[in-house]
Amino acid sequence: VQLVESGGGLVQPGGSLRLSCAASGFTFSSYVMRWYRQAPGKERELVAAIRSAGGSTNYADSVKGRFTISRDNAKNTVYLQMNSLKPEDTAVYYCNARLALNDYWGQGTQVTVSS
Numbered sequence: 001v002q003l004v005e006s007g008g009g010l011v012q013p014g015g016s017l018r019l020s021c022a023a024s025g026f027t028f029s030s031y032v033m034r035w036y037r038q039a040p041g042k043e044r045e046l047v048a049a050i051r052s053a054g055g056s057t058n059y060a061d062s063v064k065g066r067f068t069i070s071r072d073n074a075k076n077t078v079y080l081q082m083n084s085l086k087p088e089d090t091a092v093y094y095c096n097a098r099l100a101l102n103d104y105w106g107q108g109t110q111v112t113v114s115s
Helices: none
Strands: 002-006 009-011 017-024 032-038 045-050 057-059 067-072 077-082 091-099 102-105 109-113
Touching: 002 091, 017 032, 017 091, 017 109, 032 067, 032 077, 045 067, 045 077, 057 067
Parallel strands: 009 109
Antiparallel strands: 002 017, 017 077, 032 045, 032 091, 045 057, 067 077, 091 102, 091 109
C-alpha cells in the first residue's frame, strides 16, 4: 500500500497550490479519502474529506470556500486545490485513506505560505 503526495512548495499569500496523492495497493474507489495537515507545535487536523461514491465532500471551517477536494478513481488519485492561501495554511499536508479498520497515510508534503 502506498500513498504518495506531491505538489507542495513555497507560495506567496493569496497564491494557489494543487496537491496530489497517488494511491496504490488497495481498492482506491472504495475508500474515503482525506487530507490532514499539521503545523509546527500543533495537532494534526482534518482539512477535507471526500466519500468513495457520489463524491460528497466536507471541509474544515478554516478552509471552506478556498480549498476543493476531488478524486479521480480511474487514476487512483485524490487532489486538494488550495486557493487564496494564507500564512496560517503553512503545514505538512498528509493524504489519508480509510475503510473500516484499514487506515493508510502518506509521507506528507510541505506547504509554506510566506512573502
